[in-house]
Amino acid sequence: MKALFKISIVCSLILSQIVASQEIIDEEVVARIKMEAFQNSKIMETLSYITDVYSPRIPGTPNYDKVTQWCVNRLKEWGIEHSKLESFSPIPKGWAVKHCSIEMIKPQYLVIFGHPKMYSPSTLGILQGEPVLVNIKSLKDTEKYKGKLKNKIILNGFQPGSNPHFKPNATRYDEKQVRELNQEINIGSKDTPEWFDAIIDRYFRNVREVIPFLRNEGIAALIESSDRDHGIIKAIPHGYILNPDSLFPVFKIAQEQFGRLVRIIQKDIPVELRLDLQTIQYEDTIGYNVIAELPGSDRKLKNEVVMIGAHLDMLNVGTGTCDNGASCTVMMEVMRIIKKLDLKPRRTIRMGLWSGEELGFLGSSAYVLKHYGDRNSNSRLPEHKDLSAYFNMDAGTGKIRGINLQGNEITRPIFEAYFRPFKYLGVDIITTRNALGTDHQPFNWVGLPGFNFIQDPIEYYRVVHSNMDVYEAAIEDDLKQAAAVIASVIYHAAMRDEKFPRKE
Structure with a gap:
């Protein structure tokens, strides 16, 4: 077996040298x-x-x-x-944003920094009201909210708080990483046509299961915290649903401002928001x-x-x-x-x-x-x-x-x-x-x-x-x-x- 392995290695080296010598x-x-x-x-x-x-x-x-x-x-x-x-x-x-504004009216005025998620439909005019704080991660979390969310602005999730960045945000490959990549002998995940669907299912299954519940409840809009800190807003399609007719208005806002809203609400201090989203759907x-x-x-x-x-x-x-x-x-x-x-x-x-x-x-x-x-x-x-x-x-x-x-x-x-x-x-x-x-x-x-x-x-x-x-x-x-x-x-x-x- 060892002899065969050595012969295989020698043949591979010879073949590599032949191919390399052909490259002008x-x-x-x-x-x-x-x-x-x-x-x-x-x-x-x-x-x-x-x-x-x-x-x-x-x-x-x-x-x-x-x-x-x-x-x-x-x-x-x-x-x-x-x-x-x-x-x-x-x-x-096609989908585009014509106008978007997210504001806190009470207890103080605040321009909230955020974006609608791609393919969100328009709000039904200007929405103004007290948001409802929920924590829905999957369908099993919805039972206690049944019948309580109609025409409500929903804040979903609890902000864990931002952390300081002790390491540089920008990086280049270092010598160790280069060496490991060059020495890798495994191809990693298989490159197959099913890959994309598998990724969508893995990351968005729970979100997609919750969407029908929120639509049936008749919510007015959904607000989520960005998953990145320091004012960075990531706003990919909600559940990767690419049809506004299957959704409701969804906004992503800065972590830090989402956290502020949550903390005020948890103190039983009334909060009032005003939302306005106008989108265009092209045929x-x-x-x-x-x-x-x-x-x-x-x-x-x-x-x-x-x-x-x-x-x-x-x-x-x-x-x-x-x-x-x-x-x-x-x-x-x-x-x-x-x-x-x-x-x-x-x-x-x-x-x-x-x-x-x-x-x-x-x-x-x-x-x-x-x-x-x-x-x-x-x-x-x-x-x-x-x-x-x-x-x-x-x-x-x-x-x-x-x-x-x-x-x-x-x-x-x-x-x-x-x-x-x-x-x-x-x-x-x-x-x-x-x-x-x-x-x-x-x-x-x-x-x-x-x-x-x-x-x-x-x-x-x-x-x-x-x-x-x-x-x-x-x-x-x-x-x-x-x-x-x-x-x-x-x-x-x-x-x-x-x-x-x-x-x-």
């Missing part, structure tokens, strides 16, 4: 990419348009339609003529992906494609910078750099800016179904054989640190060669582990090589899906580094003699 890195092209990315960057200007001007970017809304068209126009201004919108359907009806159920191409130059390989992508949509608070305007900006910058340098990739380089990732990978899944195959029937379309690989970015503003192989170990030596010119910039992680929760997954589900870039966390998990996910969260130099790394990776992937290896 054009150092002159890498240097030119770095100079263009670092010295002539358009990243922050592009990012400001996507985030400051056109947010929130909720599918099915006029704002989302405007940002997709702006991206196409900007790409064409850069000379990327093969840029277009590609439609798909259906998506949930459009057509989604749009932004697709752009740099045609291949090799007569035999130009029909083959290497692809990059990021999701353009966002949830309803902040301006969606870390999730995921920064990544869209980087991918557009990659296309600009390759076009500006007049590089001649052998294969076609294609970019997708996806709609509806936050709603269940809608845009990327529709694109894969249209072009590559059906994961449910296991059918494959002619284009399936022509996609070499897909590379995704969806982890905030941090610089690129490496790649998730999704268990595709045969590609490790390829990435070792691709990352070598950027090792001094911290690109030193190649891990077999699966990355889950973003748009490379639909590609993997139909047997295509889909990869996700690893980035320094910075403050991603603190600001994502919140009011603080804004332009100011972006780190310019990190995004420039990301553009250079991805431009080099995608260029060299397009220049290979063979397509990327696929998992068996």
